[in-house]
Amino acid sequence: MSRRRRRSRLPQGEFEAHIDDMAHDGRGVARVNDKATFIQGGLPGERVRFRYLKTGKRHDEGVVTEVLEAAPDRVAPRCPHYAICGGCSLQHLDPAAQIAAKQAVLLDNLRKLGQVEPGEVWVPLTAEPWGYRRKARLGVKRVPKKGRVLVGFRERGSSKVAELDECHVLHPRVGRILPQLSELIEGFSIRDRLPQIEMAMDDERCVLIFRHLEPFSEADLERLRRFGHEHDIVPYLQPGGPDTVAPLDPPGVDLRYALPSQGLELGFLPGDFTQVNTAINRQMVDRAMQLLAPQPHETALDLFCGVGNFTLPLARHAREVVGVEGDAGLVSRARENARRNGLDNVAFYTANLYEELEPAAWQDRQYDIALLDPPRSGAQPILPLLPRLGVQRILYISCYPGTLARDAGELVRDHGYRLLGAGVMDMFPHTGHVESIALFERG
Structure with missing residues (x-):
């Protein structure tokens, strides 16, 4: 007898559902036959027709074929390819409603996964939602x-x-x-x-x-x-x-982007990680400096520092800044960016922040403030180090609310910090990606 598991047949035809909620990836959530069903293209409050894409033990998946009762925030997608292309998932929702939904996702994650509440919820950062990806x-x-x-x-x-x-x-x-x-x-x-x-x-090329x-x-x-x-x-x-x-034709181009309000210009290579949305990045850096408020007598630590996107603005305000990054190439570019901008109060180190750290000079000193800008997996391995280094204020930039919530819970429960505030930034309009920012203070 074959041991292959028979693939369950999809229910054929179209079915009706009432969309009750929105999932973290932007899909509508309904209960059909007492099972959670994630329906692409459905918005909370809508009654829709849908067809099944996938069935499973715990939940099913489908896609809207007709909207019977539309939500007030539904709009016509601008792109004629929207129904097929996976580059966007929320063009059918008004941009203002998109960012409000993302703020709700962040707060829901903090509450349920991290079991923490921010003291303040900040107004989202937004910019032009079209033609933004660089x-x-x-x-x-x-x-x-x-x-x-x-x-x-x-x-x-x-x-x-x-x-x-x-x-x-x-x-x-x-x-x-x-x-x-x-x-x-x-x-x-x-x-x-x-x-x-x-x-x-970059800004031009x-x-x-x-x-x-x-x-x-x-x-x-x-x-x-x-x-x-x-x-x-x-x-x-x-x-x-x-x-x-x-x-193709050496020497190529010297890519650079400006942070005008910080008086900085940063260089990068085409394959380097940089933020996709220049307008939001500039606002994000400015808000980071306002919230973390580095003082002339303070020493700052920037973990996952990349090419210096936050390190160099910190160096404009703090006494000394240390940036740490796992990619040696990015560290090299960060050092060059510090020289390019005439900053001599900043030092960079290469270290894999997800592994046991080798002894290094940057760990043998105390810091007043820290900025974390980790990838999707978050910053959990490095969190216990922060109180040992004397860090009093932490600004956490996140590209995934689930790991931010997890790390926020640990900072509050295990390391003596308070979550002063949090908010979202519309780095990826028309998608389910949620970029957020949170401020912690010790004691």
Whole structure:
């Protein structure tokens, strides 16, 4: 007898449901046949028709096919590809309502997962919700049945590349030339061996990194060179891992972004991590300085510091600043950025903050304030170190409310800090991503 588990058949046809709530990823939540059902495209308060996408023991999944009673905040998606493309998940919800929902997600996580309440809830940071993305990774796939190369985000719930003519969340420099990119790649000799394009922009220039699994021909390179000139794009090539990224025509460009209110300009490489939304990043840095309020007599610690996005603004106000980052390349860029901006009161160290720390000079001193900007997995391994280093105030920047809530609970319960306030920032409009900020004080 076969041991393969039989795949349960999906209920066929369309079904009605009342959307009661919104999940953390932006899907509507309904109870159908006494089971939680996550329905893409449904908003709280709506009555909808939907079809099933997946069934499971604990919950089912579906997608709206018709809205029978619409919520007041429902809007028509701007993008004609919205129903298919996985780059966005909330275009059907008014942008003001999107950020309100994200604030609710943050507070719900803090309350339920962290068992903490912020003393204050701050007004969300918002900016223009269209054409904001300056960093993105786009899939590339030649599909003979469609007679073209597809360039764009993946389809929702699939590994397939969505068929796009334009993207309204990418910066227009790239969002409006997807068909031209498709045509360019269709003409390459290695059109089937180019799986990805990575976009990186500073305040003015745009780099596109072409990942290729076989060498380009000379004719390909000349086509790419002409494309760059015509569309004001700087082509880079990536034949292997991230360390193989190099400009098509050396020396390439020196990418930089400004933090005008801080009087700073930071350089970075096309493959470096930087925030995707320049307008929100500038507001975020300014709010971080206002909340953490570094004083001329204080010493600051910036963990997960990257290229110095927060470290250098801290150095403008504090007596001394130490930045720690696990990526040696980013540390090198951070040091160069400090020199570029004439800051000599800042030091950078390379250390993996998720592993047991090797003894280092930065751990042998006391700090007044700390800023944490960890990846999605959060900062839990490093939390016990903060009170030992004497840190009195902590500002935590988070890209995932679940790990922020977990870490907030530990800081409050185990390490003697209070959660003074928290709020969200609309770093990724039209998506379920929640970027947030929280301030802690000891004692």
